[in-house]
Amino acid sequence: MPYLVILGGGESGVGTAILGQKQGYTVFLSDFSKIKDTYKQILLRHNIPFEDGGHTESKILTAEIVMKSPGIPDTAPIIQKLHQKNIPVISEIEFTSTHSTSQTIGITGSNGKTTTTMLTHHLLNNGGLNIGIGGNIGKSYALQVAEFSYSSYVLELSSFQLDGIVNYAPHIAVITNISPDHLDRYGYKYEKYIDAKFRITMNQTEEDYLIYDADDEPTANWFKSNTTKAKLIPFSIKRTVEKGAYLKDEKSIVINIDDEDLIIDTDNISLQGKHNYKNSMCAIIIVKLLKIEESSIRSSLKTFQGAEHRLERVLNVRGVQYINDSKATNVSSVFYALDSMATPTVWIVGGVDKGNDYNEIMELVKEKVKAIVCLGVDNKKLIDAFGGVVDRIAEAGNMVDAVDKAQGFAEVGETVLLSPACASFDLFKSYEDRGRQFKDAVQGLQE
Template sequence: MPNLVVLGGGESGVGTAILGQKHGYEVFLSDASKIKDAYKQTLLLHNIPFEDGGHTESKILTAETVMKSPGIPDTAPIIKKLHQHKIPVISEIEFTSNHSPLQTVGITGSNGKTTTTMLTHHLLADGGLNVGIGGNIGKSYALQVAEASYSSYVLELSSFQLDGIVKYAPHIAVITNISPDHLDRYEYKYEKYIDAKFRITMNQTEEDYLIYDADDEATANWFRGNTTRARLIPFSIKQKVESGAYLKDDKSIVINIDGGSLIIHTDDISLQGKHNYKNAMAAVIIARILQIEEASIRASLKTFRGAEHRLEKVSIVRGVQYINDSKATNVNSVFYALDSMTTPTVWIVGGVDKGNDYNEIMELVKEKVKAIVCLGVDNKKIIDAFGSVVDRIVEAGSAIDAVDSAQIFAEEGETVLLSPACASFDLFKSYEDRGKQFKEAVRKLQE
């Protein structure tokens, strides 16, 4: 019988299965859905037994350890049975860290974690470190530890991945910010989601670092009732901080770490907008802790390109800038997007609502948005929220319809922004699919 069962046959699951096999585990992988052909071929190549389309409980319930892929909720029947049988259920991050002594940087947060993770990796790799990137981005952490030869890793960590850790402790942890998201996985209790994010620091020691947004309300509230042993390093765009990073006169970021000071002009950062200055602050703090040279940091900040589907400038068509921010699946993300707009904006919004409070962006919508295109099956909540604020609101049932409608409203020198504030699953396979369809629709305008 298997002593390691892997639940989920995607990137995380297949990587864990390969790592487990390498360390001598008898592995069995099970997926309630159909496993993609590419992953099936990988499992067959490694002679790893698997099943899809259902779970064989008799095998699963004999496991010594179960690795649960992050997409599987704790409320799934098989997970409940595993808990009843007191079988440990952990995440890929926990399993991999148990089999790797390598130092990690762990980055979590409701928004900005992908950009911060990519930028951090860019700074460290350009600075000469043999560093991998994984977690919630790219190839699985487990697969890279099994097959690659990196000396350290930068990991993007979701709350779901952090839910499944027991002993994992990053040497450097970052919490970019916290705002309501994925509350359906946390009994619609915001405090449980916040606690999940702060699991990133629960095993850190005095030798480790926790970098955090000093402007973030949820983070500040957590610190009022909780502590961590890690060394705290804040960053802020609103206040000066003695040890950490802050924005000075809206023109430069100042980083003070271990008695050394570094000043970087915002014009020298490839990613613009105050939210991106925060991402840059976190990444530069990490680079300084890991002793990357100042000249290298400056050069790398100029050359970095952002994540796809995150305030991605698609093209300018007849004088109108089209921006793909499909990854913005909550109101907080849209706040940052709208805040960075410098021209009148046609806003494409909508999808599967996750409990959004649109009052949080009402003033920005009044100030920035000239028209709204609703891209979703049920748009009533959006129309009710903004019907008295924005004169022109239309509905669209596809990316092509949305772009066609938006280009009617947008004039030369203005912007069309896809920043949905919602999940994508009513009309699209994923936020990536939504973003790609949007970009294709924009390209068709140029034909």
Template sequence: MTKLVILGGGESGVGTAILGKKEGYDVFLSDFGKIKNTYKEALLLNGIEFEDGGHTEEKILAAEIVMKSPGIPDKADIVQKLRKQSTPVVSEIEFAFKYVKGKTIGITGSNGKTTTTMLTHWLLTNGGLNAGIGGNIGKSFAWQVANDDYDYHVLELSSFQLDGIIDYAPHIAVITNISPDHLDRYEYKYENYIEAKFRITMNQTESDYLIYDADDEASINWLKRNTTKACLIPFSIKQTLKKGAYLKDEKSIVINIDEEELIIETRNISIPGKHNWKNSMAAVLIARLMQIEESSIRGSLTNFQGAEHRLEKVSKIGGVQYINDSKATNVNSVFYALDSMTTRTIWIVGGVDKGNDYSELMELVRGKVKAIVCLGVDNRKLIAAFGETVDTMVEVDNMTDAVRMSQKFADPEETVLLSPACASFDLFKSYEDRGRQFKNAVRDLQS
């Protein structure tokens, strides 16, 4: 039996362990931290050997293949030792792809990939296709391959997951956009991060498709310097395209594949903002490639609810709209969020800065932001950037105070927007925890 070792006992690790056991591997899972009880139960139920709270190097280094969870960096000591002895270290996506029966649709990008993935899955399932959703969202891809028989898998893929692929090739790949993010994992070189994103197309063939943002500078520059065998399909909100998807007169998106034109009015897209017009373009292009009927696409776009923590309307209290955009952990995400605001806005921002350049937000802040509430341990960079731009700027160190302070500043027909531009780990467990605390604090205003 081939010895498979899995590093990390989270969703992707446990899913890979279950698939590996099903496919006849000798499986051992090791997590340096603590494994959640629900995952331990799944491992025990499937008779899989595991450890947590540390690594037994002798067992790990005896592996013939290793699946590394995406949260574990390549520079980790145990990973370096495995690579030194030439043990293959792959991602869950790579491992599961060998056993998948259906086709995969892989969606990556710095921003918008969660929404695009969810919307694509919504369009396909409403259109009658047997499709699963996984990767960096929902149930583990490997877990689904082990237990479900989908014809299509719609996968949200991070650069960390793509770093660990060798043969993986999606039938349809999407790169929503690329902006500087996670550079600490890429030697602080933007070009390394860009290359990681474009790994999604490296194994595609002439019968596959790469959908990309024709307005995105990093994507366009990469495509000028490199080649892919995939059929290229662009989308844009700035230019008219003969093939692909584009915005017409700020009122409708035009989808044109093989000279079959589909026109959808932007007012019929349920999720707000120009960035969501782009996400919708990418998802509809996929749906058209999958032969989903026009009537189904139109209906699905109208009633799609969107992703939690992404421009999520929480409540309207005293005429003030509260919006949870906790998933906006970089400047590019916040740009789209502020750009979509149609009222004066109280902006809750802050957390662990990831090398942000706030200058590109300055025009939007001047035009739309009434007050800034800094929610973080260290807000000096934010204060330096915007302290002279807005009249009101305060610091808080917990979500309850952030929401209550925002309520004081907001008048009827204005908006309170949580869009942090930063990671959450100074005050919160995750961006999900931050978003849920925001929603709870807003609901408490009504009690």
């Protein structure tokens, strides 16, 4: 039996271990850090050998194939040693796709991919398709292929997951947009990050589709010197497109992919804001390609609830609206958030900077932001960037302190927005932990 080693004992690693075992591999899982007890119990229940707190190289460097969890960089010493021995190192997405005949829809992009993935799943599920959802969201793709029998999957795919594909090809691929993110993982070379996103289409054929943002400059620049075999379907909020989707008169979305226009008033879409109109366009194009009934599409667009930690309205406390946008871990995400603010805003920002250029949002900050609360271990870059732009800037060492300071700045009819532009790992376990602490702190204002 082929020997499969899995590096990383999180959702993707444990799911791959279960699928690998089911497919007849000899499986060993190794995590340099501690594995959560919940995952350890799953591994024990399936009699899958594992280790944590370090790597036993003699067990790893004899592998025939290695699945690397997306959080492990290629620069990790164990990965370098595997490359030196020419042992294939792939992602969960690649491994799982070789053991599944189900059609996939792959959605990537710097911003909007979670919302687009969730909305697409909502529309397809309500439209009667036997559809799973995975990738960078929910239960792992591998675990679902091992334990369920979905006819199709919609997968949220990060650049890290796409770095580890070899032959994977989604039937429908989406690149929502591209802006600088995770540059620390790409040697601070934006071109490498852009190329990683476009790996989603590298194996597609003439029978497949690539949906892309016609307004996005990095995407347009990539197409000037690169090609794909997939059928191209653009979407735009700035201009009319002949075949694809566009925003008409700021009031309706027009979808034309089969010579018959589907027109949907933006008032009839639960997700508001121009960035969400783009997310909706992607999802509607997908479900139209998969022949979902128009009546189902219209009703489902009205009932969709957005993703947690993405412009999530938490509470209105004494006339001040609190919004949790903890998933905004880059400047481009913050741009969308600030652009959607309709009232003076107190902005909670900060964390682990990933190479941000704050000039991209400077004009929006001048227009929308009345005060800033910096929430990070090192806030120097933020203070240097905005110290001469916003009159009131405060620092906070924890979320309760940040919310208290923001409340002190905010007045009736205004907004407090947590939209950090940074990774969370200096003060929090994850962006989810950061968002939940924000919501808890806001709840505490009522007590």
